[in-house]
Amino acid sequence: MHRVHNVVFPSQFAYLLIQYQQHPEAKSLAPDSTPCCAETKGLLKRAHVIAGEIRYVGKETGRKWEEGGEISLLEFAATEFGRKGKVGASEDVKARISSIGINRCARESGFDRKKFVRKLTRRSPVKRNSYNEFVRWLDGYKSTIARQVARR
Secondary structure, eight states: OOOOOSOOOHHHHHHHHHHHHHSOOTTEEOTTSSBOOTTOOSOOEEOOOOOOSOOEEOOOOOTHHHHOOOGGGGGOOOOEESOOSEEOOOHHHHHHHHHHOHHHHHHHHOOOIIIIIHHHHTTOOEEHHHHHHHHHHHHHHHHHHHHHHHHO
């Protein structure tokens, strides 16, 4: 059986065309300086972007990308350069720790109270991987609390 991969059916094309027309312009603002939507008309304004942290990412990919059909492609993570070392906690993370409490954060997250959680509140540098793992725990904790409140 011969397969044809580059086939576009008219119904698919019509759907794609409608989606394209309805897609908001992400790089511009409406004439009234609000974000663009599908109905925005007129001369668009420039949207100003403030860069956060600069991250150096490698361009290399494996040959599996060219072949396709490989499930491990979903697990691909780009190589980031210059991301090792220590980081300080953001103001948001510090505020979330304060709202939960240092002892409770340490107890429920499994991170050491004196060596890690307290360092975060004082903005002392901690290992980046540990910090990222703690932030993931914080995000999960927030959703757990939201579910508990919704059940009541």
